[in-house]
Amino acid sequence: MLATKLVDNAYDVALENFDAAADALGLDNDTREMIKYPERVLTVSVPVRMDDGRIKRFQGYRVQHSTARGPAKGGFASIRRSHWMK
Numbered sequence: 613m614l615a616t617k618l619v620d621n622a623y624d625v626a627l628e629n630f631d632a633a634a635d636a637l638g639l640d641n642d643t644r645e646m647i648k649y650p651e652r653v654l655t656v657s658v659p660v661r662m663d664d665g666r667i668k669r670f671q672g673y674r675v676q677h678s679t680a681r682g683p684a685k686g687g688f689a690s691i692r693r694s695h696w697m698k
Contacts, residue, residue: 652676652684 627648634644654674659667676684 647677650675650677651679 630648631644634648652675656672656674658670658672660670662668678684
């Protein structure tokens with residue numbers, strides 16, 4: 613059963629849900645360890661000047677869980693050129 617109790621940390625709830633799903637699928641410990649944690653995490657912090665003049669930082673994340681099946685690319689596969697890109 614998926615976790616439904618009130619918890620302050622969403623990450624802990626996600627790990628509990630993962631364990632419940634892995635139990636239901638009968639995954640062995642080696643497989644669990646391979647997919648439970650990401651292979652690579654990129655964290656960025658972008659400063660943005662707000663309308664009132666103050667600077668506020670926003671954090672962004674790019675997570676790659678596995679590159680076993682090839683490169684882990686993100687974004688658009690192709691972008692059509694529009695008239696303003698010429």
